[in-house]
Amino acid sequence: MKKFIAIVSFVIMSTSIVAAQDGQIFPKGELAKTKTHTGDVWLKSLNAADSVIDIGVATATFAPGAKLDWHIHPAGQILLITEGVGFYQERGKAKQVVHKGDVIKCLPGVPHWHGATADSTFSYLAVGTNTAKGGHGLA
Secondary structure, three states, X not given: OHHHHHXXXXXXXXXXXXHHHHXXXXXXXXXXXXXXXXXXXXXXXXXXXXXXXXXXXXXXXXXXXXXXXXXXXXXXXXXXEEEEEEXXXXXOOOOEEEEOOOEEXXXXXXXXXXXXXXXXXXXXXXXXXXXXXXXXXOO
């Protein structure tokens, strides 16, 4: 857990430094081809979890109105919102509006969805554990 917190802290600090330099944080990535979302979503893996560091980091960028379907992360996930305005909702709770700079904790096993508002793009860094050890991936 200490390793996880240290990596998240490093990512937050690095993001602040890069954003201050040129406004562009990370490349948009490739257009997702899966059927687990509505609208256009671009994904880019920044660090694949491995046997040395069991933490994956990816970026996701949503076109206005794009969203992921309901899903879970068995081991949880942290979303660091880097651009735009979006929504986050856990099953049985009210939909939340989230903005650049917000940090969202997707608790282990809790069904949720997230995506862009109708009039804004939405991007985040996703930080989670290796899929082989209970994560569902970084989307």
